[in-house]
Amino acid sequence: MDSARARILARIKRSTPKGDEAVRIAAVEQRLQHPQHNLVPERGQGDEAHRIGVFTRMMEAVGGTVEVLDDVNDVPVAVASYLRNTNRPAQIRRGKDERLANLPWHRAQTLEVKEGRAEDADTASLTHAFAGVAESGTIVQLSGPDNPTTLNFLPEAHIVLLEAKDLDASYEEGWTRLREIYGRGQMPRTVNMISGPSRTADIEQTIVRPAHGPKDMHVIIVKSR
């Protein structure tokens, strides 16, 4: 297979415009070492209230639901009432994320909170979003023990805690923060951008929810103080 690699790269090299190889290499290094923003649409730009407004409109347009809280300590009760209102068992699976672990779960006493990756039988999950993107009503989840990837896909209901301070106007702001945390050129195993519950239009171009992923997506935004 090594020879396949050499032959493919040689053929590509032959086809590239003739000129100084050092210039080509410098152009590539420059682009990779100093990632630049391209055009960023205006839609999501604005203060927190604007971003929450656009995010909510976009998320609801694709079948998700949004709830805005003033106090993060109200999250357990909000989760319990969401499950009750959607006729689901009072059970939730979450990862090790401290911001979730430290919530006052005793306030929702009937709620059973399990920790770990999703199991087939789980009916609902709660994750803490790394970011929200107002532009398209998208949440960004990072893999790892804090918020295992399976929580985004296996349970029928996916509840997301999004702190308004993490609600960006555009995807680009998230990439900048990700590089600050993981280092340049480094990524967690999986970054999931999720915009609403699972859907398909494969039969007669008719939109049906859900397809294979969650049936419901509920985002709880906690306003900054």
Place this chain on the structure above:
Amino acid sequence: MEQQASEFPANVKRAIADSQLQWAMTETGPRFIEKRAKARANLPEFDALRDQARDIKDHVLSHLDLYLERYEAKVVQSGGQVHWAETTQEARAAIISICKRLDAKLATKGKSMISEEIGLNHALEQAGITPVETDLGEYLIQIRGEAPSHIIAPAVHLSRDQIEADFRKAHTHLDPNRDLTEIPTLVEEARQVLRQKYLDADVGITGANFLIAETGTSIIVTNEGNGDLTQTLPRAHIVIASIEKIVPTLEDATTILRVLARSATGQDFANYTTFSTGPRRPEDPDGPNEYHVVILDNGRSNVLGTEFQDMLRCIRCGACLNHCPVYQAVGGHAYGWVYPGPIGSVVTPALIGIEKARHLPNASTFCGRCEEVCPMRIPLPRLLRHWREQEFEKHLTPGAVRWGLSVWAFFAKRPKLYQFGTRIAARLLNLMGGRKGKLASLPLAQGWTQYRDMPVPQGRTFQAMWKERKRG
């Protein structure tokens, strides 16, 4: 998959006569166009983003060797493995060898056009590995033993009645008297059937919409969540992608993603856009233990540096299919291979040879709508014309057409004679048409007049009128 691109004329006749297909195309075709138009109208920056998307890919294509090397190094650094394949055969062999080493019996699959291009499912079956397509559209055509008829909506040619019949045939373990008349019921049944497959699979195979050189990341874009269940639950995740999927940075991928979903389905963003980098990390509670990327060339590197290079900017959104009057009339299967529509008519000759695909570049009215809507601004009509030129130069065009063209060329190169001839012809046709102003049949053009009348010319030629105006 066996290619039948040379059967295009016969396929077209069949497609036109297929009332089921015609119903499906008429029903769904306009919806794609409406959805895209709405998404475009809602984003003032859309056309400027298309320019940038084009520029990103042009930059990549002129530095592709360097970006592929950087990409490979980053994949290896994150614990993944890269397998290079010059041919479809090498790509199949690489995937099967990974599956065999893992003693895999069941492979779930996300939607991938490259998988169709290399005929992966058949090869897996031959090797004793059961492939299960998990994208609903791909699953439907898999149980029917068909090829996709659209790049992003593989089962767009089917109606719910056909699907109901297929499900009854394929899912014999379920109650034969169950009600399957509604679309949501069909989707729910597929969800139930495939759910267990995700959990049981040994390997998950997906395509990639993009490969990011900066981070060694592969991206999949789905709406169903099937690709994520496919790549997260099994022991190994195998990505199959072609060399031109590279983009430099996360920001560059983001820019192209902004035009992808809008052009494809009219969504602002797909439901699930997933960035995968290497296998599961030591602290991760889920994710695959192995991560492999099979990079396929299959003739693409020969296209670089030629007049056809622009085709490699394609992001497989399907917008050109949705806006093509020929595709909308005949559907995807008529094209005889994996890639239908305008982009297929450009890509297929490059991958299987113009000799076998010479009809496809002729399957265009050159109306230009494909180029108008292409998010990557690929000049599709120009590329189709280049193929027609090659067809002519290689003497693949039939004698009658060559003769006709040479007669026309003789006159076209002699303006005086041409003007004289057209003046006479216009008058003659006008006379023949009589009071009706229409001709019911024309010599050498019965094929055309069989279905419609030819309106006669108004008596004077364009050139004559032009001259007069200039004088006036």
